Amino acid sequence: MFDLLERALERTRDLKASYVELRGEDGFIEYLQMDDGRISALTQRIERGCAIRVLADGAWGFVTTGDLENLDGAIEDAYSIAKAAAPTRKEPIELAEINAVRDKVKSSAKEDPRNVSVEEKVDYLQDTMNVIRDYDERITAVTLKMRNASGEKFLLTSEGTRIQSPVNLVWIYPWVTGKDGTRLSAARYEEASTHQGWEFMKETATPEFIGEQVAKRVKLQLDGVPAKGGSFPCVMGPRVIGVLAHEALGHLAEADLTVNTPFNGRIGEVVAAEDVNMIDDGTYPGGLGTTKYDDEGTPTSRVEIIKDSVLTELMTNREYAAKIGQRPTGNARAESYLYPPIIRMRNTMFEKGDYVYDEIFEDIDFGYYCADFRGGQAQMNASFQVGVQEAYEIVNGEVGRPVMDLSISGIATDALFKIDAIAKEDFPFELGRCGKGQTAYVSSGGPTIRFSKGGITFGGKE
Amino acid sequence: MxxxxxxxxxxxxxxxxxxxxxxxxxxxxxxxxxxxxxxxxxxxxxxxxxxxxxxxxxxxxxxxxxxxxxxxxxxxxxxxxxxxxxxxxxxxxxxxxxxxxxxxxxxxxxxxxxxxxxxxxxxxxxxxxxxxxxxxxxxxxxxxxxxxxxxxxxxxxxxxxxxxxxxxxxxxxxxxxxxxxxxxxxxxxxxxxxxxxxxxxxxxxxxxxxxxxxxILDMCKKEVMGKSGRHTVVFHPRALLQLLQYTLVPSIKGENVARGKSKIGDKIGEQIASEKITLYDDGTHPKGIASSIADDEGVARQKTTVIDRGVLRSFLWDTYWGNRMGVSSTGNASRNMREGLIEIKSTNIVIEPGTRSIENIISDIDYGYYIQNVQGAHSSNPESGDFSIVGNPAILIEDGKKVGQVHGLMVSGNAFDLLKQVGEIAKEPHYLQGIIAPEIVFSDTSIIAKE
Structure with missing residues (x-):
């Protein structure tokens, strides 16, 4: 495919465009779903296509096509629709400079899921289903979703960049329903790797591990007591603090969104309590959001969003780096050739503090410990909401009874000042997908963190 | 082409x-x-x-x-x-x-x-x-x-x-x-x-x-404080759709009924909502954005009465689950082309309007909230119907007037309880993607205001 794209790019030389970018993709993608033992979807496909982005007279034209025989026509089209937008702009779009790169990134996956038989994958799903079913007799329905991908993507730009990178994905997502009398409840879990192949499912996300993770959460839901409504001192475990880093703060620090948020114009200002550090790191080894380059060819990097409680840096692509006078951080990502690259997070986390884990709970007479979440959403005015599917009461400094479904909310810019203890522990990452018009695989995490009363509101029912 | x-x-x-x-x-x-x-x-x-x-x-x-x-x-x-x-x-x-x-x-x-x-x-x-x-x-x-x-x-x-x-x-x-x-x-x-x-x-x-x-922005410019407790809440249909999509709608999908995942799966013929609620799924509505002649299995789209004056009348079906449960497809099959999965999906949720304008209704509310949009509806529990969401923007109504926006206002409860708490439905429907409905007023709804 490289040659095909190279020849097409060659023919754009006479186009009066300031920048032409071709992103080709050639890969295998499969999706399997099992509902209560029945295979309800099993589709394997080979996907080939190309995304074309042309910057002409200061505006973008973007065309996506699966018709690789007619790339010239698609490039012409991208050029002409960019020209249609250009006269309406007051200032032309400019791109921050990056070095043109020629590189071929090798896949680190050992066992390509393409070469694993369908029978083995169906067996994996059936085994996971059995583990879940056997965990608790109150489990009544199980849906398992699996997505695997392997292939190559190609980036060629008129500036001379030529990058070939692997596309790897193994992903498993169970959704489990439990019933106790008339009480119905549900929980979900998610594991994925973008660096390992099928070996990840055999060694890490095994049916036993996945099954137990999700089934225990359903059991806790069925056994849980209702949460109170209001604001309480609370402790967020790594999976929930990670999603707060992502939803509550990360989105405000995506440069294309920042201008419409309370972070606008606040670089260099204190935005959080003492000792709060938060980063997005595209280079974190093995991270779900880690790649060597972004989808514009910029090397990924560690972005220190909040350093020593000061808002320090935003996540950018080339366009916004030029616009705000910051470096391109390598955060331009596209879900596939069907979408243009936009600013996305990668591996977002709070950094470790200096509290011993047990000390964090000690001073709380009554509060909540939130251990796992289900979904979250941010708004531009820094309002965030996170659904919590695993939580416990904290009574007199001790973690107590499990709590039924609840959600927490707050205003991120206020809540950051209510952080009063950060553990000095290593932490696991929560792996998931972020939606911003297109899906990106991301991870997030952080050490256990305590918020004083007034930081987080609990949407309980009592 | x-x-x-x-x-x-x-x-x-x-x-x-x-x-x-x-x-x-x-x-x-x-x-x-x-x-x-x-x-x-x-x-x-x-x-x-x-x-x-x-x-x-x-x-x-x-x-x-x-x-x-x-x-x-x-x-x-x-x-x-x-x-x-x-x-x-x-x-x-x-x-x-x-x-x-x-x-x-x-x-x-x-x-x-x-x-x-x-x-x-x-x-x-x-x-x-x-x-x-x-x-x-x-x-x-x-x-x-x-x-x-x-x-x-x-x-x-x-x-x-x-x-x-x-x-x-x-x-x-x-x-x-x-x-x-x-x-x-x-x-x-x-x-x-x-x-x-x-x-x-x-x-x-x-x-x-x-x-x-x-x-809406005019209503949001002034910031005011809210009060926790049980209050009257008006949902704009764009907020209501989000809540319904993750609570009621999963419960009326035939697959979830058949698999024991619907809280109302055994309630056909029973009163599950206020008698003010009549709700259809109408894939043939001329003004519905989801309307088409056939669904993704080539089955004719139709108007299905789901709730008639509060009484549950029908669920939504595709061919597989309809056949399995001995009923006809209601033309609600939706196919993810690339992944091959066929799911039951609602088309245009239509709620029958009431008789008074939203302005008149609001002018009679002494204290309440007008929820324009919500955050976090997708984290609701579709099986139990429990939800806990942030109204954003949430507008405070005092003495019949919209007085300003409340930051961080949470609305929590259970969608099936909420459907029984309908106070009134406004008269003018909004034609939105996925829903054709007016504003709906719910009484006695649990509110948690940021302190």
């Missing part, structure tokens, strides 16, 4: 070939889509995007074993290859003894106005002009800062065939304009507020979009 008759030829080819090669049942669905959309960032058009392509999905059953395949290349050779892949996948699958049959022929409704030629004849420059005009009019309002905007002209051609003799082709078009904006407040910014006008052609009501955004 391929036309719908050529797409149907490809489907016929797949079906004939599949039967020849040993499929007991085979269906093919072929789509062509052309989406032209503009993107505005920070008040200026940043990009014009064209997404165009074909999608062809095949599903076969051999001795009750299912296999499926996908290709994005609309040629007979490629479709033949996909049929072979689907047959191969079926060999690896376990037999599904509950499978009865693919869809059977049905009588299709006639729905006027699903297609507007202007969508494909319009020059990209004109689509750009639409959004430029929306932004220009928006920026002329004091304090309104256009954050994002878009306009689009989309065409969808689809064909379906199976070996039970179902053959169908149709085309639909979508034209839309969108504006999202913020305003500065004393302490920061308002939530991002948006409005959309969506129809079949490019006759976008630009002034209506701008007016709606400006009106």
């Amino acid at each position: 391929i036309d719908e008759k050529e797409l149907l030829d490809l489907c016929d080819h797949a079906v004939t070939l599949g039967v020849e090669k040993g499929a007991d049942q085979i269906e093919a669905i072929a789509q062509f889509k052309s989406e032209l959309e503009t993107e505005v960032e920070q008040g200026e058009v940043s990009s014009v995007n064209r997404i165009m392509g074909n999608e062809i999905a095949i599903r076969v059953f051999v001795e009750k074993r299912m296999g499926s395949a996908f290709t994005n290349i609309a040629t007979k050779d490629s479709v033949s290859e996909a049929v072979s892949l689907a047959l191969q996948a079926a060999k690896a699958a376990n037999p599904d003894d509950d499978f009865v049959s693919l869809s059977k022929p049905s009588e299709y409704p006639s729905i006027p106005g699903l297609w507007n030629d202007s969508i494909i004849t319009t020059d990209p420059g004109q689509v750009v002009n639409e959004v430029v005009e929306i932004v220009k009019r928006g920026a002329s309002h004091k304090d309104l800062v256009p954050a994002m905007a878009s306009s689009g002209a989309n065409a969808y051609l689809v064909a379906y065939a199976n070996n039970n003799g179902v053959r169908h082709a149709e085309k639909t078009s979508i034209g839309y304009g969108f504006l999202a904006a913020i305003a500065k407040t004393e302490s920061g910014v308002t939530p991002m507020v948006f409005a959309v006008d969506i129809g079949r052609g490019l006759d976008i009501r630009k002034e209506a979009i701008v007016h709606e955004v400006a009106e």
Whole structure:
């Protein structure tokens, strides 16, 4: 495919465009779903296509096509629709400079899921289903979703960049329903790797591990007591603090969104309590959001969003780096050739503090410990909401009874000042997908963190 | 550009070939889509995007074993290859003894106005002009800062065939304009507020979009404190749809009923909501954006009464789950073309209006909240119906007047309880994507205000 794209790019030389970018993709993608033992979807496909982005007279034209025989026509089209937008702009779009790169990134996956038989994958799903079913007799329905991908993507730009990178994905997502009398409840879990192949499912996300993770959460839901409504001192475990880093703060620090948020114009200002550090790191080894380059060819990097409680840096692509006078951080990502690259997070986390884990709970007479979440959403005015599917009461400094479904909310810019203890522990990452018009695989995490009363509101029912 | 008759030829080819090669049942669905959309960032058009392509999905059953395949290349050779892949996948699958049959022929409704030629004849420059005009009019309002905007002209051609003799082709078009904006407040910014006008052609009501955004932002500029407790809450249909999509709607999907995942699965004929609520799923509504002649299994769309004056009357079905439970499909099958999954989906949720205007209703509320939009509806528990969401923007109503926006207002409860707490339904429906409904007033709703 490289040659095909190279020849097409060659023919754009006479186009009066300031920048032409071709992103080709050639890969295998499969999706399997099992509902209560029945295979309800099993589709394997080979996907080939190309995304074309042309910057002409200061505006973008973007065309996506699966018709690789007619790339010239698609490039012409991208050029002409960019020209249609250009006269309406007051200032032309400019791109921050990056070095043109020629590189071929090798896949680190050992066992390509393409070469694993369908029978083995169906067996994996059936085994996971059995583990879940056997965990608790109150489990009544199980849906398992699996997505695997392997292939190559190609980036060629008129500036001379030529990058070939692997596309790897193994992903498993169970959704489990439990019933106790008339009480119905549900929980979900998610594991994925973008660096390992099928070996990840055999060694890490095994049916036993996945099954137990999700089934225990359903059991806790069925056994849980209702949460109170209001604001309480609370402790967020790594999976929930990670999603707060992502939803509550990360989105405000995506440069294309920042201008419409309370972070606008606040670089260099204190935005959080003492000792709060938060980063997005595209280079974190093995991270779900880690790649060597972004989808514009910029090397990924560690972005220190909040350093020593000061808002320090935003996540950018080339366009916004030029616009705000910051470096391109390598955060331009596209879900596939069907979408243009936009600013996305990668591996977002709070950094470790200096509290011993047990000390964090000690001073709380009554509060909540939130251990796992289900979904979250941010708004531009820094309002965030996170659904919590695993939580416990904290009574007199001790973690107590499990709590039924609840959600927490707050205003991120206020809540950051209510952080009063950060553990000095290593932490696991929560792996998931972020939606911003297109899906990106991301991870997030952080050490256990305590918020004083007034930081987080609990949407309980009592 | 391929036309719908050529797409149907490809489907016929797949079906004939599949039967020849040993499929007991085979269906093919072929789509062509052309989406032209503009993107505005920070008040200026940043990009014009064209997404165009074909999608062809095949599903076969051999001795009750299912296999499926996908290709994005609309040629007979490629479709033949996909049929072979689907047959191969079926060999690896376990037999599904509950499978009865693919869809059977049905009588299709006639729905006027699903297609507007202007969508494909319009020059990209004109689509750009639409959004430029929306932004220009928006920026002329004091304090309104256009954050994002878009306009689009989309065409969808689809064909379906199976070996039970179902053959169908149709085309639909979508034209839309969108504006999202913020305003500065004393302490920061308002939530991002948006409005959309969506129809079949490019006759976008630009002034209506701008007016709606400006009106909501005006309510949000003043920040006020809320009070926890049980209060009257008015839901705008755009907020209500989000809540229903993750609570009531999963419970009326036939698959969830059949699998014991619906809290109201055994409540047909029972009062599950206030008698003020009459709710349909109407895939044939001429003003419904989700309307079409047939669903993704070639089954005729229909109007299904789900709740009649509070009494649960029907669930929504596709062919598989309908057959399995001994009822007919309600034309609610939706197919993820690339992944091969067929799910039951609502089309246009229609709620019958009441008699008084929303202004009159609000003027009678002593203390309550007007929820324009919500955050976190997707984290609700679809099985139990429990929800705990943030109203944003949430407008405080005092003495019949909208007095300002409340930050971080949480609304929590159970969707099935909430449906019984309907105080009143306003008279004018809003025609939104996925719902056609007026504002609904719920009494005695649990509110947790940020302290």
